[in-house]
Structure formats: C-alpha cells, structure tokens
Amino acid sequence: MAWTAPTTRITGELITAAIWNGDLVDNLDALKDPPSEHYELDESADYTTTSTSFVDVDAGTGANTKLRRDITTTGGDVFVGFTGLIDASTTNIITFDIDMDGAQVAGDNGICGYGNDSNPSVTISFCYLITGVVAGTHTFKLQWRTSAGTATLYAGAGTTNLDVHPQFWVREMS
Amino acid sequence: MQDILVVKTAVRPNNLDGVIRAALGEKTTGVSIGPYGIRAHLTDAADSADLTLATSVLNGHNSLTVETDKSTITADNSDTATITCSDAAIASDSDCDYAVWVDGVLFASGSDSVVSGTVTLTLHTSVVGEFMIEIRRQTGDYASGYVTVTAEAES
Numbered sequence: 001m002a003w004t005a006p007t008t009r010i011t012g013e014l015i016t017a018a019i020w021n022g023d024l025v026d027n028l029d030a031l032k033d034p035p036s037e038h039y040e041l042d043e044s045a046d047y048t049t050t051s052t053s054f055v056d057v058d059a060g061t062g063a064n065t066k067l068r069r070d071i072t073t074t075g076g077d078v079f080v081g082f083t084g085l086i087d088a089s090t091t092n093i094i095t096f097d098i099d100m101d102g103a104q105v106a107g108d109n110g111i112c113g114y115g116n117d118s119n120p121s122v123t124i125s126f127c128y129l130i131t132g133v134v135a136g137t138h139t140f141k142l143q144w145r146t147s148a149g150t151a152t153l154y155a156g157a158g159t160t161n162l163d164v165h166p167q168f169w170v171r172e173m174s
Numbered sequence: 175m176q177d178i179l180v181v182k183t184a185v186r187p188n189n190l191d192g193v194i195r196a197a198l199g200e201k202t203t204g205v206s207i208g209p210y211g212i213r214a215h216l217t218d219a220a221d222s223a224d225l226t227l228a229t230s231v232l233n234g235h236n237s238l239t240v241e242t243d244k245s246t247i248t249a250d251n252s253d254t255a256t257i258t259c260s261d262a263a264i265a266s267d268s269d270c271d272y273a274v275w276v277d278g279v280l281f282a283s284g285s286d287s288v289v290s291g292t293v294t295l296t297l298h299t300s301v302v303g304e305f306m307i308e309i310r311r312q313t314g315d316y317a318s319g320y321v322t323v324t325a326e327a328e329s
Contacts, residue, residue, distance in 0.1 A: 043208070044209045045207070045208055045209045047207070047209075048186070048206065048208070049205070049206040049207075050191040051203045051204035051205070052203050052204055053204075055177070055203070055204075055206055055215050058208050058209070146204075155209070157209075
C-alpha cells in the first residue's frame with residue numbers, strides 16, 4: 001500500500017468513504033507496512049576482499065538478491081542498517097559504505113569501520129539515515145574496502161565459532 | 175571499476191591478490207571471494223588485454239595438480255612430506271613459485287626449479303598445524319595448485 005498525501009479538510013466538507021479510506025485507512029496501512037527489505041546471510045562461503053577501493057560485498061544476480069536490496073519509496077527518508085562480524089589478516093582499516101543507485105552514500109572512506117592490529121573478530125553494526133530520497137525504485141548495495149591485507153566477513157558458512165548470520169536491511173522511514 | 179567474475183570455489187588461503195597485482199599493478203584494486211566465486215577488481219584504465227589476463231589468472235586458480243606422498247607428518251623436524259607437481263602446464267617452465275601457510279598464516283614463500291617437467295618440494299617441520307602448500311606458475315596464466323599436509327605433535 002503506497003502513501004498518498006492527505007488533503008486538509010474544512011468544516012462542513014463531506015467526508016466520503018473514499019476520502020476516509022484514502023486519507024486515513026490506506027495511509028495508516030502504509031505507515032504500518034512501509035517499503036522494506038532485509039537479508040540475513042547464511043552462505044556456502046565467507047566473504048573476503050583485498051580491494052582498496054569500495055566494491056560490492058555481494059550484489060547477487062538481480063533485484064533483492066544477497067546484499068542488494070531494492071525498494072520502491074514514496075518520497076522521504078530511508079533507513080539502512082547492517083550488522084556483521086569481520087576479521088583482518090593484518091594491521092588494516094576495514095570500512096563499509098552503501099551504494100544507492102550507483103553512487104556512494106557517505107563517500108570518502110565510508111560510513112564506519114574498524115581499524116585493528118590483526119586482533120580477533122570484531123562486530124560492525126551501523127544504521128544510516130538517507131534523507132530526501134525521491135519517490136521511485138531505488139537499489140541499495142552494501143560495499144566495503146580494506147586499507148591493506150585481507151578483510152573477512154563471516155557469512156554463516158560454518159567457520160568454527162564464527163558461524164554467524166549478518167543482516168542487511170533497508171526501510172523507508174517517512 | 176571493472177569486475178571480472180569467475181564462478182568457482184576458491185582455495186583459501188591463496189595468493190591471488192599478489193598475482194593479480196604483480197600482473198596488473200595500478201590497474202587493479204584487489205580480489206574478492208565469496209559464495210559467488212572469485213572477482214578481480216580492475217580500474218577503468220584496464221584494457222581488454224588486462225581483462226583477458228585477469229580472467230586467465232582467475233581461471234588458472236587451483237587448476238594445477240599438486241600431490242603429496244604424506245597428508246600427515248610428525249612435527250619432529252624429521253618426518254618429511256614430498257610435494258610434487260608434474261602438471262603438463264608447467265612442462266616448459268624453468269621455475270615455479272611456492273607459498274606455504276600454517277593455519278591460514280603465510281609461513282614461507284619462494285621459487286623452485288622445474289626439473290624434467292616436475293617441481294619437487296619437501297616439508298619437515300617442528301611446527302604443529304595445518305600446512306597449505308601452493309605451487310604456482312611464474313608466467314602465462316599463473317596457474318596454481320594446492321595440497322594440505324597436517325603436522326601433528328609427537329606422541
């Protein structure tokens with residue numbers, strides 16, 4: 001159910017069933033069930049990268065596959081989130097960003113990450129508000145990079161004691 | 175950015191990043207691996223020849239036959255495993271590179287001669303762990319092959 005902007009009514013105006021259902025019922029339904037997509041990793045292999053430029057973690061094979069999520073919004077803000085467990089092969093800085101419709105949302109070195117000295121696995125978790133997203137269908141892809149060495153994202157592949165299931169989600173908020 | 179994707183299961187750890195960077199230099203930003211296979215990331219400066227080379231390297235990953243006479247040795251620095259590669263792909267090569275990882279951490283690397291079409295390595299160690307041995311061509315498609323030898327503690 002898509003959101004439609006309600007009309008300001010005046011005293012004496014007849015509120016028909018159509019008006020009531022459109023302004024109130026349909027819009028309340030839209031608020032209860034906004035455009036939203038999510039994916040939990042339970043893969044056959046963990047992810048690694050040595051790329052020093054941002055690349056897709058796994059954009060799948062089309063809309064709403066793997067760590068690519070597509071939603072059709074009605075114009076407003078979009079909330080994007082990710083939680084996962086990462087590891088590094090050496091002293092490096094691993095960072096994440098979101099690619100929306102072919103462009104990095106945060107830019108520079110991304111949204112957040114972890115700089116480490118090759119210590120054991122670390123949880124990365126972020127929520128990011130993208131404001132003023134125009135109405136339409138939008139593609140969101142999780143991206144990452146490492147400053148050196150190899151970055152690993154555990155993906156439910158059965159790695160001993162690291163068989164975790166990260167989540168990537170997208171939701172229109174307003 | 176231009177991505178080369180080869181759908182195959184990668185052996186880990188490996189030296190794909192080192193090979194790609196040695197072959198393409200500034201024209202690559204690295205290699206990614208996942209359930210989708212292996213992806214080489216090339217910059218927009220890479221031309222068709224570079225794309226072909228990157229594809230060849232990815233296709234050559236784990237294509238050499240590498241064997242060991244012992245899959246398990248005792249870590250007494252005496253018990254020795256002999257690792258060989260006599261793959262037809264190296265028949266005309268003069269040398270091959272090798273790398274050894276212990277429990278996923280790079281332990282040693284170097285090169286060895288191909289004699290009568292065969293490269294032969296020996297492994298004896300006092301270090302307990304899982305040894306992953308890679309043998310890799312120095313030219314062409316930089317094809318590689320892998321074998322695992324487990325070094326167990328003395329009983």
